Amino acid sequence: MTLLADLILMPLVAFVVGLLLVLMARRVRAKIERRVGPPFLQPVYDIVKLYAKKTQVSHGVMHDLAIMMLLGGFITAEIFLPVPGLDGLAEHGDLITLVYIMMVPMLGLALGVGSCANPNGSIGISRALTAMLAYDVPYVVVIVGACISYGTTNLIDIVQIQQQGGPATWGAATMPILAFAGLLATHGMLGKEPFEIYIAPAEIATGPMTEMSGKYMGALFVMQCFQLYTVGVLYTTMFLGGGENWLFFLPKVFAVIFISVAVTNVYGRYKTDDVIRWMWKWPTGIALVGLALVMVR
């Protein structure tokens, strides 16, 4: 029975924490711009308003399927991501499986946007995939380094290994360089400036989201919540010792996202090939140094 509870609870928790993360992101942006910032329930209002739209325009079956794959993919990712108290199915799928499950919604979105037949969307997706290639190279090096250093790819074991000796045995403590590279790659993964090339509102009218309206746009807002949550929790699980209990776990997740959000609002937008060059020069270099250190031990 607990498995059924986990199956239901984990996505909901993810959604709620995701909403809070989105709120924090918008609030931080407002404070940086010396503005008051949105009210507490603003993300909820946006999502409900989009779902409550009276007319919903679709561009074909694949456009709808994409939205289903989007939500389905992230719900699955949440279920395989262990959080304090809720292990879900982490026993049956390890870190590598999770990384690839996170790519299913990305592919679903890409197919849906493709079927909208909008040039802005296609350019957006081409840039999104290129950016994915850019930030995934360092991210892969970080994952391989972490897995080799922990000796396992099972997320639950990884968390236990890190919690044995308190903060001293956290990933960030044992592999500081690798953790730093992971942070840079995570920042790229979130699609915030300076790597926001594929949602560039000025150039390609929010790229993939051009033809998304009503509940399609609502699903994308929900995806943003899930994405912030997943990326934050994954980084915390790998390097910040996961969560003994929610009291310690949430601040860590918020801290990870806060760093990235804070950095976002003071940067302009890189061109696509600059994103690639930067991602393959600095984070990859740092990650390889971290990997070398791990292999030496």
Added chain:
Amino acid sequence: MKQAQVPAVLESVLHEIPGIQITPKEGSRVRVDVAPGALPAILELLKGQLGFMHLSAISCIDWPQTDEFELVYTVWSHEQKMTVSAHVTIPRDPGEYVSVYDIHTPAGFFERDIHEMFGVRFDGSPNLRKFILTSWNGPPPMLKSFDTLAYVEETFQWVDYRPEWLRDIEAKGGGIDSEGEGAPS
């Protein structure tokens, strides 16, 4: 307006054009009135000798009384720091004039604009198709003979703006001076 005498350098260049009349204006502006046929020559001279490289604008004034169009070519010279506006008048009904595109390339757009707004044909101008009013089928709208108010009256509708607060004021004798100049009834 401090000095009225014609700048010497301009005098020396333009004096042999027959029937030319140069009147200096305030600041560094000079007005030149010339016969229609001589204008390209003048522009050529100004550009060649005095560095009037920049054609700021060609504007057209519609004189319905004398049934004429007046074309004003404003050119500017960086060397002389001086603006010359050459005025030419052409009769309205044929509304034909020669294009100065080969002297100043921007003239192409000005001529296209004047053609659209006034109906003046510049032969030799590269492109006289519709420019801004792409879905306009009416007469050239800038002509004074074109009664915009009549067109507007006929094409658009007004809202008779009678909110109750206005009716109270009128009841008390106030209200809008509807006989004023052009206020809609």
Added chain:
Amino acid sequence: MSDTTPVIPDQPEVCRTVDAEERGVWRRVMDRFADHCRARSLFVLHYCTGCGAIELPPTITSRFDMERVGVSPMVTPRQADILLITGYLSVKTLKRVILSYEQMQSPKYVLGFGSCTINGGMYWNSYATVKRLDQYIPADGFIAGCMPRPEAVQQVFLDLMKKIDAGQANAWQDYYLNYDRYLGNQMALFGEEWHTPVDVIAEAEHYGYVGDGTRGRFTEILDRHAAYALRDAPEDYPERGANERLLP
């Protein structure tokens, strides 16, 4: 000029039309909640149609910060709720405004800035500008002033929110219910071949907003030559290429 001089019926005061089937309690609670959220989350279309657009940046950014009440700019009409007509509307701009309006997802609201959208304003006697906005697309609110200051803009937003919260801002239904009249006015201005790629009638039928005013004389003209599968575009209209509907 075409002989179809549109006749202007009397303008009834648009009020909240209760949906056809009497809604159950649960549906009404849901509607109430939906209206509550709709009022607090408005996406403004980032489309500067006239001179008043310069008033928007201060309204939305740090000086007046409309995000406090949930208003934020959005790039494409698909995602936007509010279309701001900021100032005079030239005939050419009106075409794009109508296309953007039809591409917006209802419930959608139109706010007219300044007197130009009410009765022609400063350009009342110009051949190129449109005099009354609400002849071509239904408008929810107008702000007097040439150009209204951010405080006035905020005030109109707050008024609109109150109307949405009360469920009254339904001018958009009027576009479906009286589409023929709007189309007539548009055709009077743009000529008979005028149509946008958006199939408004099919949308109205799909979502059940078909009133007696939806179909009429002008929609027949529309059907005759809005062969959306038009291969080659007539030379000028509208500018590059005619519109396209893939017959289902």
Added chain:
Amino acid sequence: MTLTAHHVVLPVALPLLVAFLLPLVGRLSDGLARLLAQLTTLAVAVIALLLWPAASDGGALVSAMGGFAAPIGIVFYADKLALMFVVALAVGLLLFRPRREHDSTKVQTLWLLLLAGGSGLVLSGDLFNIFVFYEITAVATYGLGASAHTGAGYGASLRYLLLSALGSAFALLGIALVYAAAGTLNLADLSQLAGERLTGPMGLTAFVLMVLGFGVKAELFPVNTWVPEVYTAAPTRVTAVLAGVVSKLAMVVILRLLVLLFQDPAALGFLLLLGAIGVAAGELAAFRSRDLHRTFAYSSIAQLGLMAVAFSIPGHAGVLAGIAVALHHLVVKPAFFVLADRWRGEIAGLTGAGRTSPLAAGLFVLLSLSIIGIPPLPGFWAKLMLFKAAIDAGGAGNLTAVAIILAATVIEAAYLFRVVGILYGTAPAGRPPLRFTLGELAPGLLLGAVLIAATVSVAPLGDGLTAMAADSADAAAYASRVLPGGN
């Protein structure tokens, strides 16, 4: 009627006799002369076949001329190997008799001289006798080479004459050295004395001179520059016989020398070197050539190089491989030349020829596959034998030779299948279709059928060849049969 040892001399004597009769008969009527020539060729073939059972049971038929004993007497030694080549020569000459326009009594006489010389070369057991028959074949080849009556033909034959004459001089010098050292010219006798007399620098020099001499006809490396010119200029049927059969006879002579006289590794190494360079040179030049005739000429140089490498491997395995390659080349090369007869001139000009005459193109593909050495065709088994022998013999020289041959096979496949690609290309509209009449293609198809028959019956054929190789590689048996009482 059974034929005894004394009839061994007939395959040589009969054609010589008729060759000199022909001019007289020719004066009466050309038809009769041609018929007589063909009859004698047929007779020679029949005789050789009839001799076969006698040779096979006794190992070999030996007939001493005039009853003289060894050191002086001229001996004819007909073992299965020799008889096989005589039959091949006769059948080849029959199959490829000259075409109507190149034919005349003079050509027929040369044809018979070639038959006589060739069979004498293989049958005779005496060194000087071999030299005489070698001269006869050389003269016949000069005449036949020029029988196309073209300027190029005369030039090529003249250059070939010069080269061959020089070669013969070397051979004669070598034979003289051998005579000086051993005192006898009878091969069997020499094989007895070779042990002590022909070793050391004197023997080696004799060997080098003889190899260079006989190498001219056996297309060995330094002395085969005449091959492309003569094979291209001569009438195609003559080339078919020359390349197919005659060059092998000279190689058999060299084999006899190696087996009987010179067993020391220096000689074998020298022949291996020539062979390997011959293979590499042949294949690379063929890769470069643009004309079909010239390509097949270079290809035959390469195949002869293969034989030289095979024979340079001591023991019967080497001989077996050499014979297998020789027999396979004997079947494939004439068929290639039959195709080249119609597809004359630039290869590039042949585009689309495969579509107009599919049978010829199919034959070409079959022959290419076999000569490259693709299983199950006999070419593969021959090469496998060669490689097995070389690897079993070991030694750096053999390994490099194997490597060169493997690389050469790839180049061989390259130029052959380049031609196939052109044959099956789409023909440009303007060119008239090159069509084969069945008559022209018949010999080729026959040889193709022989090839396929060999593929099917490769096992029994293999055993037969192994027995023949074992016998011909056995110097002691040779001596015991020839010398009475074997002193």
Added chain:
Amino acid sequence: MPFALPFDMTSLDLLMAIAAAATVLLYLFGTARLGGYLATLLHGAALAVTVAMGLDLAAGAGAIPSSLRLTVLGQQLAWTLDGLGWFFLLLTTGAAFFSSWYMAGEWGRVQQRARIQHGTLALNVLTMVLLLSAGDLLGLFIGWEFVSWAAFAMMIQAGGPATQAAYRYMLYALAGAMALFAAILVVHGAAGGFGFDQMRAALPDMSTGMLWTLFALFAGGFGVKMALVPTHLWQAPAYSYTPGASSAFLNAVSARMGLFALILSLVKLIGFDTLAGLRIPMTGIESTDILAWVAAITMVVPTYIALMQTDARMLLTWHGIGQGGYMLLGILVATPLGVAGGLLHVFNYATYQMALILAVFAVIHRTGTADLDELGGLITRMPLTYVALLMGIIGLAGLPPMNGFVSKWMIYKALIVTQQPLLSIAAFVGTLGTILSVYKLIHNIFLGQLRVEHREIREAPWSMTLPMLVLAGIGFVTGFAPGLALSIVDQAQAAMGVALLPHHLGGVVLATGSLNMLWVVGVLVGAIGVGALIFYVLGNRRFETHQYDNYAGGHFLSADIRYHFSHEFYPGLARVIGPWYRGWVVRMEHGLGVLAEVSGDLWHGVFRAAYTPLYVLIVAVLGLFWAGGAGGFGS
């Protein structure tokens, strides 16, 4: 239960008989009205026999002998089929069955020379049966030559560019064959015979130098067929210009014969331990490491070349080369997990690559072109082909619901567990490149703006879409329950002498993190169901509009404006990695060609020398000088 047969014929003989009969019959009746269905029947029969043999092997029979014996010139040739051979045989007959089924319908009728296509396909199956059941090295070589030439016959039939590509293939294949010939000769030299057991017996006393040459020759010879990096240029054009179904067959199976032979020679005969023993003196780099790095480069470089292709077929064949690298890398990890991953990837690759190629050829059949810049928006016209291609690309990219993910996961896991980070990073980077290029493939063909001329295109006929969908279904089923495919892989792994990987229906249970695809795919499908529920319940009904009702910055879109974004699909990436393609291998290949030409000219010149007598004199003097000096050459 032993396979009962009418007379003493073993099942392997029956299979050979069917294959031979198929070759002859199909060559004669290929174009007849029912010729296609006859082909499908025959290949189906062959598949059935193979499956039966599988049951036999699973029931414990070590190997299935064939009564075909040949003794030629002292060599005995025998044919027996063991687990490893059977695994690849199953792929061959399966691939032949599906491609003949594809050819049976309308596609076959449209071809000019269907007879030749059917004949060559059956010939390929026959030659592969002979190769896979080779009993000794000579049999292996003969089978290898047969397979190469059968593939050549299949490639050359299309004419035009195909002949050029086939000619280039033949040169590479023959060079590989000669290397293999040299290898078996070296073995013959050392072991005195061509038998497998003779070779194993002679292995211990082989010198390391000989072992290195043997390793190099085997890896080089078989690597050419597998298109490992330096020898990969021929495969893409050769496999794409072959017509339709045969191209699918070649892509799915033909290159894997190289892998079979590599496993047979390096793993079964030489064995992992002897290979591990072979080290480069100072550096401690083992022989398998070198091959692993060649496999890694083969994984990455061709994938990023595929990214830049504009022809759909070329893109897929370049990926074929890349995927070959994954299989080899998996096997070279030498742990049960790695080997199982590599072999499973062979099975998975065959299913989704075939589905992809058949789908692309269905598009070509309908639109007439495979150029990615001329297509677009076909999803509305050819939905079934779209589904097949979609499931194929998910498999090719190795994403969860499909089987491609399972085998790639096992390979990553094996590399991480054996602490080889750089190789696993290369594997990940290869997958990323694949994801980008497969999306470009599906986007440029099926998504985006539908062209005016493609508006009346109909879906491909059932005879073409059904095989595709069945293959994609197999991919999904083996993705959902990888245990089925893993049990097939066990046969091959057992025959290879590698310990079996304990697995259950859903996947693998390992201490260092296990994978249970039943849960992963189950939850994914369930979650997508929840997504669908949310989509249909919340929010109003959807209104489907046409492709020109699109946001274009206020612009009115219409049919005559071509706004489909497909040319140069990844401009940013092209700007960064564009200069990295320097075509070293292409220049190297060109260099070899020029070397052959130049040396050809040299010898050609030698033979044309007119002054031959003088030339001979010089040579004679040299010969004498050498002979006189009694310098013994050789000995």
